[in-house]
Amino acid sequence: MTDRASARAAKSALTERLAADPAVVGVGLARRESGYVVKVNLADAGAAGRVPRDVDGVRVVTEVVGAVRAV
Incomplete structure (x- = not known):
């Protein structure tokens, strides 16, 4: 089981x-x-x-959410 502190450090x-990859529109914890x-x-x-x-050692998952635009 991965704890929150380890996941935050990995994040x-x-x-x-x-950071330089334009296709990455967000990184968070789940x-x-x-x-x-x-x-x-x-x-x-x-x-x-x-x-x-x-x-x-922290698992990474991806989800395609599409382009993100400011409203």
Whole structure:
């Protein structure tokens, strides 16, 4: 089970790593049965291959949410 503090540290590391990728529209935490995971929101499915499956032992999940625009 991954605790919240470990997931936050992994989120910070992954956010820095993916900051320049325009297809990454958000990085956050999500709860799963096994504890916390890092969740990466993507503009398109093609970017999923550039996202690692785990960071520092914390599972990473992706979801295609489309482009994000300010309203």
